[in-house]
Amino acid sequence: MSVTARHTDTDAEERVRPGWWDEPFQVFQTNLREIDAGLDVEGTLDAVQEHGANVWLLNVGGILSHYPTALDVQTRNPHLAERPGGDLVGDALTAARRRGVRLLARMDFSKVAPALADAHPEWCFVSPSGERQEFEGLVSVCPSAEYYQRRIFDVLDEVLDRYDVDGFFFNWFGFNEVDYAGRVHGVCHCAACRAGFAEHTGLDRLPDRAGEPGYREWRGYATATINALTTRVRAHIAARRPDAGLILGTAADVLFHEANNAMGRPLWPYATGEAVSALRSAQPGKPVMVNAVAFWDMPYRLADEQPEMLSQYLAQAISRGANPSTYIMGPTDGIAYAGLSAAAAVTRFHRDHRREYTGLAPAAEVGLVRPDPLDDDGRFGTGTAEHRGLLTGLVERHVPFDVVPAGVLEALSVDRFRVLVLPDVPSLSPGAVEALERFVLAGGSLVATGRSGIRADGSVVEWFPGLRVTRVDADRETLKSSYVQLDQSAQVEGAVLVPRPGRHHRLAWRPDAALRHGLVERAPYGPPEKAYGHVPGAEFACGSRRHGAGTVLQLPWTAGTAYHDTRLTRLRDLVVDLVVERLVDRPGGRLPITVDGPEQLEVVVGRSAAGLVVHLLNHSGQRGNGFGPVVPLRDVVLRATGLAGRPARALAGTATVLDDGDDLVVRIATVTELEVVVIEDEGGSRA
Known part of the structure; x- marks a missing residue:
């Protein structure tokens, strides 16, 4: 089946589908190993809610099913046999529903067990040298081939038939040019890719890797294939369960960005805010979820990220209108992640200021x-x-x-x-x-x-x-x-x-x-x-x-x-x-928002149900390849041109609001990690 036959419907990709995800939400992800099938769901939900989250993202199926699957395209977690009832997903959903917590199903279709790969070599990724890609006993499959194009829908149907989940998140949903170890395998040369690429581009030869002639065309083909498949998945879920959403790429209901660190990758300190801002500009009607990784790089999942790094990820995310998500490995009472308290502080801030974050949209000039x-x-x-x-x-x-x-x-x-x-x-x-x-x-x-x-x-x-x-x-x-x-x-x-x-x-x-x-x-x-x-x-x-x-x-x-x-x-x-x-090129022109404060202060302007929302992010903790404790920034002054008389308030600390001619002036005593100034459109009283 070629990508041209599965042509990308741009309107379908960008069309906004309303759902519970249109309101502010907060997510906690427990990424489980196969040994975690005996998870204490009540204890986990205690931790999820204490963190400030109202959505739990839980492993459900794909590489390994955490429920008693009857399908031959999945491998049932053998440790489920040790669990009373043998169904982690069912137990988790029952407990979550009782508490009013939403449950998202984490799916990973990127790899299969060797027996499946041996039985269906046509599903597998094929390197330019003709080899399949294996890592820790699992074999990578290709999005162009039948497993992705047909069989994952069988898995989705089984989950939807059995469980009233609130949505799906797909992990590693793409072409595996690079594996978990960072090894470059190059462009997939399976039969489906060769045929699809030729039909999509008119070129008769696939490039082997980045930098070669035809690689830009390959990326175009790969993007079109993923977008077309995402569009089909989204439509399938919507038809089966209209109140369940899909969190993924540009064609999903909720757009996604993962904020993480990596060994050998120089820090780009504004990466999360930039990514969210780009997503909101590209598809302004769709919500965004940012998953902040609590560990330091994939090969070091037991080592916790610097707390201030997690705080930065999520502060940048919510300032640009994204919903915060925190991601740990294993049960909540397992690996010691010291940064969780910093992530929880931002998550609870987002939860506690629902009106200010409802419909928060970019508004910079x-x-x-x-x-x-x-x-x-x-x-x-x-x-x-x-x-x-x-x-x-x-x-x-x-x-x-x-x-x-x-x-x-x-x-x-x-x-x-x-x-x-x-x-x-x-x-x-x-x-x-x-x-x-x-x-x-x-x-x-x-x-x-x-x-x-x-x-x-x-x-x-x-x-x-x-x-x-x-x-x-x-x-x-x-x-x-x-x-x-x-x-x-x-x-x-x-x-x-x-x-x-x-x-x-x-x-x-x-x-x-x-x-x-x-x-x-x-x-x-x-x-x-x-x-x-x-x-x-x-x-x-x-x-x-x-x-x-x-x-x-x-x-x-x-x-x-x-x-x-x-x-x-x-x-x-x-x-x-x-x-x-x-x-300022206009009669009497002045900047609409000015801030008197150190250079380490970022100003982000948006609008929400509460009015004009100005985030002030303190970047003073930036140090080399990470973030450490910030230096509190004192006596920061925000001036809003022409907005004198408007009700205004600071959400995190103390502020003095006064008029200066036609302008509104907000004097903020101290900005620690984050301050948010809300200037209402009308009504209300000064704080």
């Missing part, structure tokens, strides 16, 4: 585009580094923003943002270019850096300030001792300069472009006796141009990457000042 990581010209993460550098800059300057995946630009609403930032996005589809132009014509402002708007042939999108590329400066030696000048000084020495590392596309500008930030060309930098000779250049690094009611600013240089690498704040401010300039 700045959109930051997240490039596709496959858009790369040899240095992996070039666009990613630019994005991360600019994201960090916006956080540090307290400019609220929401993340927009590059792949959803074609659906961009012209009135969603006032400013959109394009960080080194090299491949804009024609539909994305049209959507961006509509946005600008309607009055939006576009701030484009790096290759954004520049075509492969060196021409520039017609309504951008640039006309064509005249030269690309990317060689480190060429860039050494060259600068961008930020002021108007006629002399180089004494001028405000920033270094120019990275990649810079020099442009010939359109005649009506307004130019700024001159280039200072290379001159000797050593030995010291020869370090002179710089003169102001005749070229400029930045241009702006009106288009319709809006403006495009183009900085064809990777200033965000330079900031990511150097942390020179003048590099950061070069781009962030362009964003702020466009936000």
